[in-house]
Amino acid sequence: MDKIEVILKSALKLFVGFGFHATPTSKIAKEAGVANGTLFHYYNTKEELILALYKHTQGQLSTYVQPKVSKEDSLEMVFRSIYTNTIEWSVENKAESAFIQQFSSSPLHSLISPEDMNSQAAILLDFIHEGIKTANLKHLPADLLQTLITSHISGVTQYLLAGEFSKVKQNKIIKESFELLWDMIT
Amino acid sequence: MDKIEVILKSALKLFVGFGFHATPTSKIAKEAGVANGTLFHYYNTKEELILALYKHTQGQLSTYVQPKVSKEDSLEMVFRSIYTNTIEWSVENKAESAFIQQFSSSPLHSLISPEDMNSQAAILLDFIHEGIKTANLKHLPADLLQTLITSHISGVTQYLLAGEFSKVKQNKIIKESFELLWDMIT
């Protein structure tokens, strides 16, 4: 396994458990089974490591979701696909989604440049614009719709993570909650 | 002004700006204009201070919202009132709501005892149960509804905080977004 992978994985685990700043780089190195200095060979500062981890994790989500979204489908299917797959990934990757959440509401979030900002969000926004233009969606500010959708997704994710649900039950909740959302925005 | 008040206020400001762990107690003391030791006269550890600040801030929100909710009103009015006032407080108290958000998605959140947990949430959950029983609300798991409502609120709050809206525009958004939510859950 690639050392960078191990380092990021260890950092993720510790960050989620204790928070960025309460996690010393020395502990990350130990957890990863590498020397202290190796960390700083790949990342010049701890902050750089944190930002890299965020981008990396965001990237994993995108890589999971985006191939599953087909431009050919109806707008509803596109939304449904983004919705379902985002939630599924988040539930299956608990630590990763917890980290994204934690990072997003931390002051560090302001440090990531707009172009690095969440390709996920950009795609969603595109579809929203299209949906408004074609009058599939309610005529509301696009970024309000985006925020509502994103919040809805993170709400359902939290709900699914809090309880222990069978795969079947989980899919049912995802499906039903999507109908709620879809009815709300169309 | 009470020293404790000044300390909490300073801590809040710095925590929101830099994060809990990236904020040294010495800076909090300096910002508050008190001696280093004074902090530890009131709170035995830094963690104790952070937890106290969370409870204090949560309390402020409750104190703002709860008196405005009248048991006499219809269920819709109760929800509307909780919804509207929570968002209004959050927008007017940007730092405070940012802190609640930040704390809630941090590992420290697991340290607060269930009884200290958000009297706000408990009240909302009561009304949800009532709403389900009287069939005003859709027949869905109560805590799913709660999560959806809470997420919706924090979404709209984020939206309002991101842009600069006039009081009139803001109220319009709150009103319209409530109708969306209400239609969704009834």
Next chain:
DNA sequence: CATTTTATAGACTGATTAGTCAGTCGATAA
């Protein structure tokens, strides 16, 4: 094969941190 570049190690350092402690100060009361 020789040489240069990259990867890894871990001991080390200077700065910073949470928390301590011995004592000051003003108020209240004996």
Next chain:
DNA sequence: TTATCGACTGACTAATCAGTCTATAAAATG
């Protein structure tokens, strides 16, 4: 006048931290 109290102080310390440095080993290059 003296004693007692407790809020408050700030210099201090032991521990910890991010990041550096030197040394080696492993790859890559030519």
